[in-house]
Amino acid sequence: MTPRQFTFADLRRILIEGAGEAEGVQLGQDKVDVTFADLGYESLAMLETGSRIEREFGVTLDDSEVIDAATPGDLIAVVNAHLAVPTAGTSA
Known part of the structure; x- marks a missing residue:
């Protein structure tokens, strides 16, 4: 079984659901290497985003991992x- 992938589209949807889209910023694939700060997302928005990712994707993220991810590309990689x-009870 192929592991599920977290994509830019997933991140975009979760960011907008949780924190909205910054005025004047179109959150498109071309923004994958732009910092969250430059996109208008502060640490509280990022923590909310991390919580939503955890719930939807069944992962546990340290707050520092979410905050230290400077760009969408960084967070997608994390x-x-x-x-x-693999989680307990599953095979690789």
Whole structure:
């Protein structure tokens, strides 16, 4: 079974559901390497985003992992690293 992947589309949807979209910023794939600060998302919005990711994708993220992820690409990589680790009771 192929592990589930966390995509930019997933992140975009979760960010907008939890924190909205910053005025004047279109959160498109071209923003994958733009910092969350430049996109208008502060630490509280990122913690909410992390909580939503945990609930939807069944991973546990340290707050520091979410806050230290400077860009959408960084956060996508962090989540996918957690998704790649088999959980107890599953086979790789």
